[in-house]
Amino acid sequence: MVLLTLLAAVTIGIIRIRNLFGVVVLGGIYSFLMASVMIVLDAVDVAMTEASVGAGISMVLMLGTLYLTKTEETVPAHTPLLPLFVAVATGAALVFGTFALPPFGVADTPMNLHVAPYYLGNSIQDTLVPNVVTSVLSSYRGFDTLGETAVIFTAGIAVMLLLKGKRDVKPGPKRRSVRR
Amino acid sequence: MKFDVIFRVAAKILIPYMLVFALYVQFHGDFGPGGGFQAGVIAAAMVIFYAIIFGLKAAQKIFPPRIIELMVPSGVGIFAGAGVLSLLLGENYLNYSPFAQDPAHGQEYGIILIEIGVLVTVSGTMVAIFYSFIGRGR
Amino acid sequence: MDLLQTIVSHYNHWIIIFLMVSGLYIVVARGNMIKKLVGLGLFQTSVYLLYLSPGKILGGTPPILSPQFTVYSNPLPHVLILTAIVVGVATLALGLALVVRINEAFGTIEEDEIFAGEEDK
Numbered sequence: 001m002v003l004l005t006l007l008a009a010v011t012i013g014i015i016r017i018r019n020l021f022g023v024v025v026l027g028g029i030y031s032f033l034m035a036s037v038m039i040v041l042d043a044v045d046v047a048m049t050e051a052s053v054g055a056g057i058s059m060v061l062m063l064g065t066l067y068l069t070k071t072e073e074t075v076p077a078h079t080p081l082l083p084l085f086v087a088v089a090t091g092a093a094l095v096f097g098t099f100a101l102p103p104f105g106v107a108d109t110p111m112n113l114h115v116a117p118y119y120l121g122n123s124i125q126d127t128l129v130p131n132v133v134t135s136v137l138s139s140y141r142g143f144d145t146l147g148e149t150a151v152i153f154t155a156g157i158a159v160m161l162l163l164k165g166k167r168d169v170k171p172g173p174k175r176r177s178v179r180r
Numbered sequence: 181m182k183f184d185v186i187f188r189v190a191a192k193i194l195i196p197y198m199l200v201f202a203l204y205v206q207f208h209g210d211f212g213p214g215g216g217f218q219a220g221v222i223a224a225a226m227v228i229f230y231a232i233i234f235g236l237k238a239a240q241k242i243f244p245p246r247i248i249e250l251m252v253p254s255g256v257g258i259f260a261g262a263g264v265l266s267l268l269l270g271e272n273y274l275n276y277s278p279f280a281q282d283p284a285h286g287q288e289y290g291i292i293l294i295e296i297g298v299l300v301t302v303s304g305t306m307v308a309i310f311y312s313f314i315g316r317g318r
Numbered sequence: 319m320d321l322l323q324t325i326v327s328h329y330n331h332w333i334i335i336f337l338m339v340s341g342l343y344i345v346v347a348r349g350n351m352i353k354k355l356v357g358l359g360l361f362q363t364s365v366y367l368l369y370l371s372p373g374k375i376l377g378g379t380p381p382i383l384s385p386q387f388t389v390y391s392n393p394l395p396h397v398l399i400l401t402a403i404v405v406g407v408a409t410l411a412l413g414l415a416l417v418v419r420i421n422e423a424f425g426t427i428e429e430d431e432i433f434a435g436e437e438d439k
Contacts, residue, residue, distance in 0.1 A: 004333040011340050011360060020352055027356050034363050041374045042381075042391040044213040046366070046399050048205075052221040053407045057306055058359065060228055064313035065352060065414045069421040080347035087346070091339040095332060103327030105376035107389070112375065116392045124383055127287040129210045132381040132393040133400070137215070138291040141397060142274045145294070146259055148401045149301050153256045155408035156305035160249070162415040163312040212382060217404055302404075309411050316418065 003037045024062045031055040045133045191233040198226040206299050210288075216295040220302025227307045236314055248307050255301025262293050330371050337364035349429040351417045355410060362406045369395045 010030045017023055031054030038047035102109045119136055129135040137145055206219035231239035262274070269278040276290025277283035341364060344357025373392035381393035421427050424435060 001330070004330055008333055008336055011337055014356060014360065015340055015344060020350070023353060023356055027359065030360070030363070034367070037367065038370060041370050042378060043370050043373070043396050043399070044380045044382075045215065045218075046370065046396050046403070048213050048218045049221075049400055049403050050363075050366070052218055052225070053403055054359075054363070056225050057221055058407055058410055060310065061313065061411055061414050062352065062356075064310070065417055068313065068317050068418050069352075069427055080343075083343055083347035087339045087343040090342065091335055094335045094338070098328055098331040098335065099324075101328070101331060102372070104330060104371065105374055107375045107378075109372060111372060111394075112392050116394050119393060120381065120383070120390055126284060127291065128284045129288060129291060130383040131210055131212065131214075132383060132390070133213075133396045134209050134215050134291065134295075135287075136393055136397045137400065138294055139276065139287050142294070144397075144401055145298070146263070146274070148404055149256050149259055149298055151405050152305050152408050153252060153301055155412050156252050156308050158412055159309045159415045160312050162412075162419055163316050213380070217400065305408075309415075312415070313418070 001037075001040065003033060003040065007033050007037065020066055024059060024066065027062070028055045028059045031058070045131075187233050191229065195226055195230055198222060198229070202226065202303075206295060207292075209295060210291065216298030217302055220299045221306060223299070223303040224306030224310070227303075228310050231310070231314070236311075240311070243307065245308075245311055248304050248311065251300050251304030252308055253301075255297045255299070255304065258297030258300065259294050262290060262297070266290070330367070334364050334367050334371070337361075337367070351420065351427045351429065352414075355413050355417070358413075359406065359410060362402070366399045366402060369399055 007030065010026055010033060014023055014026050014030065017026065031050060034054065035047045035051035038044075038050060119132055119140065123129060123132045123135045127135045127139050129139075202219045202222040205214040205222060206216060209215035209219070227239065227243050230242070262276070264273075266275050266278060267273050271278050276293075277286045279286035279289045279293075338361055341357045341359075341361030344360065345354050348354060348357065373395040375389060375391050378389040378391045379387045381390045381396065383390070417427055420432075424432050426432060426435075
């Protein structure tokens with residue numbers, strides 16, 4: 001598909017560009033293209049979440065970090081031959097493995113045959129909710145959602161602990177001072 | 181600056197619609213795409229938009245940090261509390277069947293309740309993280 | 319046209335592998351911490367595509383039940399990836415908070431400069 005090729009092009013841009021502001025904007029474009037690909041793949045809930053979270057919140061947080069660290073460009077590094085070789089070797093091994101996967105869009109793969117028809121068939125009579133993703137997320141697999149909400153809560157608490165105290169104005173040798 | 185006026189007028193028109201859209205996505209999560217997470221992020225985006233246009237102090241006067249910090253654990257509390265409520269009514273933990281007269285309606289009410297819990301936690305956390313980042317550089 | 323059919327049926331797997339490998343390359347090879355976090359996010363989104371693309375059934379609709387459709391795409395990967403996206407943004411926020419504190423403690427966010435500064439002590 002054309003969208004996937006655009007994704008690959010944006011990724012090459014993210015690797016090569018050094019100005020961090022441009023990298024963050026390209027990340028937002030990447031999230032928007034990813035949401036469009038997800039809509040083509042019939043995943044509408046996931047596309048809405050990816051668009052709002054990836055192109056919204058994560059761009060805002062990265063711009064906030066750029067504002068606080070005042071860094072705009074990376075320095076040129078020594079030639080990274082070993083990581084390039086490792087990355088290409090991993091990619092080649094994975095491509096060799098994809099020839100055993102079932103082709104795209106077929107309906108009788110093992111993942112579509114066991115649990116999914118049960119959820120699609122019984123969602124209305126068990127929960128009266130037509131959106132199968134919501135009923136699976138909240139009712140059939142509600143424990144996972146409880147864990148996920150706990151993860152968001154923990155991340156919020158941790159960020160508040162890290163960033164809410166008074167700011168140490170001098171960097172350098174660390175003074176063990178008690179905050180707040 | 182002239183551009184300042186454009187942003188203020190546009191923000192004053194857009195912000196109520198963002199709140200209404202967030203609540204629409206939350207309550208229509210049963211019948212279309214949506215649910216608690218998307219609605220929470222859209223509501224947080226509304227607060228962040230207001231803070232960017234009108235300044236952090238004005239935003240913190242309308243959405244005080246104390247209330248936002250209180251929202252973060254209370255959503256998890258609503259979610260876990262729904263589970264405890266079903267324990268008290270005689271079923272397993274997080275089984276919403278006893279909430280209404282027959283199991284199917286009970287499940288529907290339970291789903292609505294926990295989606296509200298998820299909305300409160302997600303929007304509170306996103307706004308609290310934003311306040312922490314921007315409040316650091318003062 | 320066996321080659322063309324192979325390309326059409328596996329094209330999205332290869333793009334997913336390209337995204338995954340480039341995310342890995344950014345994390346390993348670049349020294350700037352914010353760029354590393356962007357690369358980590360790139361890796362995570364390629365894994366989302368890896369889970370979502372086998373769930374699509376050609377000729378199906380999104381999994382919202384309605385009396386006029388019979389074939390639906392598989393809803394189970396959507397549920398898992400929804401959780402994964404939100405957990406991903408939580409870890410990104412935490413990583414960025416750590417970058418801000420590292421910048422305050424060391425004065426820089428380049429990995430090479432931090433290592434050079436630590437070796438001098």
